[in-house]
Structure formats: C-alpha cells, structure tokens
Amino acid sequence: MTVQDERWPIAGAFKIARGAKTEAHVVVAEISEKGARGRGEAVPYARYGETVDGVLRQIEGVRTAMEAGVSREQLQGLLPAGAARNALDCALWDLEAKLAGEPAWRLAGRPRLDPVKTCYTISLGAPEEMAEAARAAARRPMLKLKIGGPGDLDRVAAVRGAAPKTRLVVDANEALSFSDLERLAPEFARLDVKLIEQPLKAGEDEALEGFESPVMLCADESLHTRAELDACARRYGCVNIKLDKAGGLTEALALADAARARGLEIMAGCMVATSLAMAPAMIMAQGAAFVDLDGPLLLARDRTPGLTFIGSLIEPPTPALWG
Known part of the structure; x- marks a missing residue:
C-alpha cells in the first residue's frame, strides 16, 4: 500500500457560505497485488473535523491490516465513515475489478454503467457575478447555485x-435560518428552483419535520451513513450521498438502496476533486434524480487519464482510470 497527498489547482476560486478555496487537496491510496493496482481518491473535509495529515495518519494506522489482505467488508469496521475509509474502499474496489478482469459496476451487481448528466456549480458571489457565470453555462441542463x-x-x-x-438547484451549506427558508422557499418555487440543499445546520434541522416546503429539500451535511437516514427521511425528500461522507462506495451503495426504500430521491454528490474521485461515484449515480459530479470541471486541470465530459454528460470511466 502507498498513500500520498496531492494538490490540484481550482480554476479561479470555489466559494460557498463557509468560505473559499483555490485548490483541491486530496489523498490518494494505492493497493497492489499480483501485478494489479487499485487506486482511490478522497478529500479530507474540515467541516467534518478532518485534515489531510489526520487522514494520512488514519490510513497508516491500518497499514498492517490492509497489507494482510483486509476485505472491503472488514474495512467497514476498521475505520469510521470519512475520507480515509473512502480512499481505501475505492482502492479495494478498483483492485478487485483489476484482479477479476471484470468492471467494478458488474461486481456491484449493476446491469450496466450509463453516462450521467451532472449539475455545474456556480460559486457564491454577488448577483451580477453569479449571473455572468450562469450566462456562460446557460446551455448546461442543470446549474447548482451556492447561496x-x-x-x-x-x-x-x-x-x-x-x-x-x-434546471436550478440551490445549496445553502447550512447558512439559512428556518425563517429564511420560510420566506425564500415560495420565491424559489416561483423561479422554478427544483431543489434546496441543506438549508439549516445539521443537528438543528428538526424544524423541518412537518414543514411543507414548496420546493423539495435535500439533506447533505445532515446525512453521512445509514445511521442518520431515519431522521433525514422525516425532514427531507432527497439525500445527497457523497463517498467521502459515507466512507466509500460500499456504504454509499447500501445507503442509496436504503434511501430509495424509504421513498427518498437521491443526489449523487462530490467534493471538489479529480476524475479519480468521481469515477466510483458513477456507479452510485445510476438512476439518481440529481447528479453533482462536476468536481473535475471546476479544476484548472484534471489527472490523465480522466473522465470524458461532453458538456455536462459524463462518460463511464475507462479501466485505466478506475474500475
């Protein structure tokens, strides 16, 4: 096993309610066996108490177990949900696919892997700045606006x-109050917004229970794994599943199945990262009502080989990239 951190410059700056950044600082794990190599990429996220150094230490802490041949199922009990487990879980999926000579989507029991259309994110800014960015991207099928x-x-x-x-999605990243939401939701409905993502702070969103929003609400920071799903089902109509939150593709697929069983819509989400982080999420994104895997589009450059983007359409990854 090898692990390293990489920095990928963002085109301009990525701004949300919590702040701005100019680069994606990712962790890449690589596991080799019998001449095959599996890779996984993850993004340590400060909002969840993660740092790059901390994630690197978490991964190093399970090196002995990993090199002894831990399975994906065993990995779930070795590390908590988060970026460290995501990097290793996705590396194991990739390695399994390479050793089996089968695509990862088939190992996941999926009948096929189709292209998906992603949202394109407009960073938080002054109205005229966001309008200018939207005008340049107006031919894309869906825009996601940071507010x-x-x-x-x-x-x-x-x-x-x-x-x-x-189509428009708005993402508040926990920045609204309940009174803000009550005031804005009808106006957003009038502007034909399709989804409002994480309006209230995680852990303080009980007020959403019984609230009949004119625009569907989506949980992001409030949902990591199946442990939070019951509470989210009482408050939201949609859940944003990200591999970095779930701790890998293994939990993300189980979470998506459990969410659908509760009648929830799925958003397949991402952190800002390269195509290596998006590729496994393509499996989870199959059939999702909303797809937000535009991380590589926000970078100044992507890794090679990367995913193929045709406008907002993402083609399935090649084995040279992942899976």
Whole structure:
C-alpha cells in the first residue's frame, strides 16, 4: 500500500457560505497485488473535523491490516465513515475489478454503467457575478447555485434571468435560518428552483419535520451513513450521498438502496476533486434524480487519464482510470 497527498489547482476560486478555496487537496491510496493496482481518491473535509495529515495518519494506522489482505467488508469496521475509509474502499474496489478482469459496476451487481448528466456549480458571489457565470453555462441542463446570506433571492433571480431554461438547484451549506427558508422557499418555487440543499445546520434541522416546503429539500451535511437516514427521511425528500461522507462506495451503495426504500430521491454528490474521485461515484449515480459530479470541471486541470465530459454528460470511466 502507498498513500500520498496531492494538490490540484481550482480554476479561479470555489466559494460557498463557509468560505473559499483555490485548490483541491486530496489523498490518494494505492493497493497492489499480483501485478494489479487499485487506486482511490478522497478529500479530507474540515467541516467534518478532518485534515489531510489526520487522514494520512488514519490510513497508516491500518497499514498492517490492509497489507494482510483486509476485505472491503472488514474495512467497514476498521475505520469510521470519512475520507480515509473512502480512499481505501475505492482502492479495494478498483483492485478487485483489476484482479477479476471484470468492471467494478458488474461486481456491484449493476446491469450496466450509463453516462450521467451532472449539475455545474456556480460559486457564491454577488448577483451580477453569479449571473455572468450562469450566462456562460446557460446551455448546461442543470446549474447548482451556492447561496448563504443577504441577497440570496437576488442571486437566484439574477441566475434565472441569465439562464432561463436550465434546471436550478440551490445549496445553502447550512447558512439559512428556518425563517429564511420560510420566506425564500415560495420565491424559489416561483423561479422554478427544483431543489434546496441543506438549508439549516445539521443537528438543528428538526424544524423541518412537518414543514411543507414548496420546493423539495435535500439533506447533505445532515446525512453521512445509514445511521442518520431515519431522521433525514422525516425532514427531507432527497439525500445527497457523497463517498467521502459515507466512507466509500460500499456504504454509499447500501445507503442509496436504503434511501430509495424509504421513498427518498437521491443526489449523487462530490467534493471538489479529480476524475479519480468521481469515477466510483458513477456507479452510485445510476438512476439518481440529481447528479453533482462536476468536481473535475471546476479544476484548472484534471489527472490523465480522466473522465470524458461532453458538456455536462459524463462518460463511464475507462479501466485505466478506475474500475
């Protein structure tokens, strides 16, 4: 096993309600066996108490077990959900596929792996800045707008004016109060917004129980694994599943199945990262109502080989990349 951190510059800056960043700092794990190599990429996320150094230490802490041949199922009990387990879980999926000579989607029991259309994210900014970015991306089928402060309605209205035909999702990243949501949701419905993502802080979203929002609400920070699913099902109509939160593709697939069994819609989400992080999420994204795997589109450059993007359409990964 080898593990290293990498820095990938973002095109411009990525701004959300919690702050801005100019690079994606990722961790890549690689596991080799019998001449085959499996790789997994993860993004340590400060919101969840993670750091790159901490994730590297977590991975090093299970080196002996990994090199002794831990299975994906055993890995679930070795590490908690998060970036470290994600990197190793996805590396094991990739390795299994290479050793079996079968694509990972087939090992996951899926009948096929189809292309998916992703959202394209517009960073938080002044209404005119967001409108300009939306105008440049107006031909994309879905835009995801970062909001979170005074002027949110102006931001969304400006984007709608610049991109009148595209589907819109807004993502508050926990920045709204319940009174903000009550005020804004009808206005967002009037602007034909399809989804409001994580309006309230995780752990403080009980107010959503019984709230009849005119726009579907989606849990992001409130949902990591199946442990939070029952509470989310009482408060949201959709859940954003990210491999970094779930701790890998193994839990993400189980979480998606459990969410669908509760009648919830699925958003396949991501952190800002390279195509290596998006590739396993393509399996989880099959049949999702919303797909947000645009991480590589936000970078100044992607790894080679990477995923093939045709506008917002993502082609399935080649084995040279993953799976």
